[in-house]
Amino acid sequence: MWVKIFISAILLYFIALLQNSFFVYFNIFGAVPNFIFIFFFLIVFLNQKENYYETIFYSLLAGFFLDVFSSFRMGVSIVALLIIGILIKKIILMLKKNEREYPFIYFIAIFTASFLAYCVSLEIYLCILSQCQILSIFSASFLTEFFYTLFFATLVFLICKNVLKNKKNSLQTGLLKNVFQ
């Protein structure tokens, strides 16, 4: 688990750098996709383990890198992602009782809700700093950022799902071979 978290930390660091430098020139109306959030969400969403420890670690890591390269004070995104991460995990565990695999519609719905929750939490922080713009959550800038992020999140989700499916199939065929041998 620790090796996985260490590799994820390095990956997140590079993702944060890419998001804040390389993708600056690919902004759409000033919006840049939030790759750190995509990484955090997919790791929590696709994690098969039933405990919350990994979710907490990934929330801390992703929140840390979101805060480091933003204009917000350290800790704002960490707290937001901790709450969102635990909620996502709870919802997934609830859904897991009914479904064995996560359909695309679950992904879209939970991603939308969690991204909205993250943006609202940042706006609440701005409200505390008396720079309240809570209505800006429904602005064009939010929608642009959301759809831009959703596009990349969907792309990565479909790739991950395909990889996991192939892995599962190869495991199954391996098991069948062992049984027949």
Place this chain on the structure above:
Amino acid sequence: MEFFVPKIDNRKKRIQKIAVISVILCGIVLAAAFLNSQIKNFFYVSSQPIRNYFLSAGLSASNQIGFLFNFSKIRGENEELKEKNYELLTKISLLLENREESSAMSEVFSVCREKKFTVVLAKMSGYDNQDMISIDRGTEDGIEEGMPVINQHNILFGKIYKVYKNFAQVMLISNKNSVVNVQIQQQNSEDPVVNGSVKGEGDLSAILDIVPIDSLISSGQTLTVSALDQTFPKDILIGEISEVFKNDQKPFQQAKINLFFDLKKAENLFVITNYKKN
């Protein structure tokens, strides 16, 4: 009764576990908030070479993609014309000001113009979705909060929002918390001066507001910083009007504007370090 004891024990243990984890997490968050400047400064300084590499790679990649959609010749010509246009707009702004120098007001304003500003060259090192950019100069280079940031074409980018030891964050004029008092350049020097405010709208855009309803404004007019502004020196270029919204029932008219600043041309920025409005 004995049958229920292990269940209660488990519950107690679970609550204890949650309490310990919550305390640890609170500690981490508080430590991060307390060491805010140090952590951010460390990561900005240590990642500077990689960020610069990614920035130049991003710029060349975006140019190459842009090349696919544009004819190179037209693009080159357009860049050249834009450069010339900025130069001319600055000259027009100075010429108009010279004409007005005869008035008493202009005498006061010219003090600012005559004052030679000292600038610090800075490079953009990042951008976040809140219309903020970071530059590679901080308190060690004499940067302070509120200092104006321009580029070599005399185009206003914004002001220093937060300063750290080795880097600073710049609030762009398109940020929703940014308001700049502006003067609308009239084509005819005899026309009365029209003032207004440029308010940031986010998404790297802004609007012109608080322009009296009886003032004549039209698309294509250039906006420069007004002498009434408290943060920025006057005559710095901001943008041009693209669409005017006039409603006779309202006391002020608004206009959509095209800001002159471009993140692709933010490689070399200048922080004016000695400008202070008296």
